[in-house]
Every structure is written in structure tokens, then in C-alpha cells.
Amino acid sequence: MNLHTYCKSCKKDIKIKSNASTRPDLQMEKGDEFNVNCQNCGKTEKKHVNDIKAEPNNLVILIGVGIGIIATFFLWIYFGAIGSISLIIPFLFWQQQASEIKSFNSYMIRRK
Ligand SMILES: [Zn+2]
Numbered sequence: 488m489n490l491h492t493y494c495k496s497c498k499k500d501i502k503i504k505s506n507a508s509t510r511p512d513l514q515m516e517k518g519d520e521f522n523v524n525c526q527n528c529g530k531t532e533k534k535h536v537n538d539i540k541a542e543p544n545n546l547v548i549l550i551g552v553g554i555g556i557i558a559t560f561f562l563w564i565y566f567g568a569i570g571s572i573s574l575i576i577p578f579l580f581w582q583q584q585a586s587e588i589k590s591f592n593s594y595m596i597r598r599k
Contacts, residue, residue, distance in 0.1 A: 488541045488588050492534050494525040501525050503539055508587055510536060510594045519599065537598065541591035543584055551580025 490503035490513065501523050507513035514536045524531045555576035562570025 488547075488584055488591070489544045490539050490541055490591075492523060492538050492540065494527060494530065495532055496530050497525065497528045499525060499527040508591070510539070510591055510596055513539060514596050519596065535596075535598065537595050541588040543581075543588060547584055548577065548581055551577040554580075 488508070490505055490507070491500050492503060493499065494501055503513075503523065505513055505516055507516050517536065520533050520535050522531050523534050555574050558573035558576060559570055562573050564570070
């Protein structure tokens with residue numbers, strides 16, 4: 488998943504560079520508030536960790552689809568039609584990411 492927030496001046500999305508997968512992780516990494524720099528208008532502003540939203544990373548879904556297609560192809564050769572069960576792989580990628588995003592967005596840090 489990707490983390491992003493928006494710029495107050497120009498309303499554009501700002502991507503947050505972080506590997507944090509939960510809001511407390513992000514808080515540990517960046518602190519309660521941190522500066523973000525808008526790529527569009529160049530403004531720097533302070534964002535609270537609660538202002539950050541998670542969204543799906545399409546690249547991860549695409550990798551899941553790729554793995555699913557390759558796995559299906561090979562399993563189909565050896566096992567026939569039952570190999571198509573591996574088409575479930577992209578769905579699992581998507582589901583795993585959806586639950587991560589949901590828990591990230593629903594968990595808020597208590598503001599001091
Ligand atoms: Zn901006």
C-alpha cells in the first residue's frame with residue numbers, strides 16, 4: 488500500500504515515503520507531526536500522523552496478477568484445469584492489502 492496526504496495550498500496528493508504498515512509504525516518512524524514537501528507547489532507543511540491515508544499500491548496487485556498467471560500456466564501443464572485454482576493468488580494479494588489499508592485508516596493516534 489501507499490501512504491499519502493494532501494497539500495493544503497493546491498489540494499494535490501503528496502506521497503509519503505515510508506515502509507510503515509500501520510499508523511503507530513508511522514508515528515514511531517516520523518513522530519506525531521512531521522514536515523511534508525509538496526511536489527506540485529513546493530510548499531512545506533506540517534502534517535499530523537492522523538492526516539495520512541493509506542491507499543492500494545497497484546504495483547503490488549499487478550505483481551500478484553503476474554504470479555497468478557505464471558503459476559496457473561505451469562500448474563495447468565502438470566495438473567490440468569485444477570491449476571486454475573492459482574488464479575486466486577491476485578485475489579489474496581488484493582485482500583491482504585485491503586485489510587492492511589482498512590486497519591491503517593481506521594486506527595487513529597490519540598492527539599495530545
Ligand atoms: Zn501543493
